[in-house]
Amino acid sequence: MEYQYCETDPFKRPTHLLEANPRGMVPAIREGDWASGESAVILEYLEDRDRDATHKVPLLPTDPRLKANCRLWIDHINAKIVPSYFNLLRATDRTNQSEGIDRLQIEIRALVQAADERGPYFLGADVCLVDIHFAPFVLRLPRMLSQHRHWSDPIPGTRWHMWIEALERNPHIMATTSSSELYLETFDLFMNSRLANGES
Structure with missing residues (x-):
């Protein structure tokens, strides 16, 4: 489209x-x-x-159980991973940052363990809506949290590393990925808006 x-x-x-x-x-x-x-x-x-597009793999599976499973893990992303990400972003002292990293890693690990073992995406070879929901936060981890919150890169060869690599290289995701500079500017805007609102 x-x-x-x-x-x-x-x-x-x-x-x-x-x-x-x-x-x-x-x-x-x-x-x-x-x-x-x-x-x-x-x-x-x-x-x-876009449902009627020819030769298009649906982003939500047609199988009712697979579709329900996708919606369950989309909810996990929105209810667990996204709040954990922003809590870590807000953490200013090392203790809270360390706890925030642990919490975010736990929530991501749960999602990775639920993903297809072969990958590289959540359901296997093709992107689905779980990947699309997850991708913006996957992209922010190295671009925003590595520098400001000491987030570690995944171990090469792991399922988590394979997923990140696939998302980073996907042409549709790349088409809407911002520059690294913009991610850092966004971090500064986020932190400055918190200070302007009296948050510490």
């Missing part, structure tokens, strides 16, 4: 973002007079909209 990808600073709440999502949060999508601001809704909408 054709699309226009727009980077934006959600802390400035620009008009084009508020038109797509009145809550001023990213990601957001706008298509004609329809808009949405929840990533899970956006991803399923795009999947449904």
Whole structure:
């Protein structure tokens, strides 16, 4: 599908973002007079909209049990991994950072152990919605947390390393991956917004 990808600073709440999502949060999508601001809704909408594309492997499996399993692990990403990631990002002292790293690693390990053993993606050879939900945070780990929170790279040859490599090299994910500089700017914006709001 054709699309226009727009980077934006959600802390400035620009008009084009508020038109797509009145809550001023990213990601957001706008298509004609329809808009949405929840990533899970956006991803399923795009999947449904493109359902009739020829020779396309569905991002959500048609098997009801596999589909339910994917939704379960998408929920794990949103309810466990994403909060753990942001808690680690917010941690300013070494003790809290160490605890945050441990917690995030536990939640990621659970997801990796649930993934297909051969990989490289969650369900095996093809990308699914679990991978798409997970990819933005996988990409942020080395770009934001390695430098600022002492996050370690995975051991080469492990299932976790294989998954990261596959996501990093996927052409569709690469097409919407920001520059390393922008990730670092985002970290600074995030930390500065917390200080402006009186968080320590």
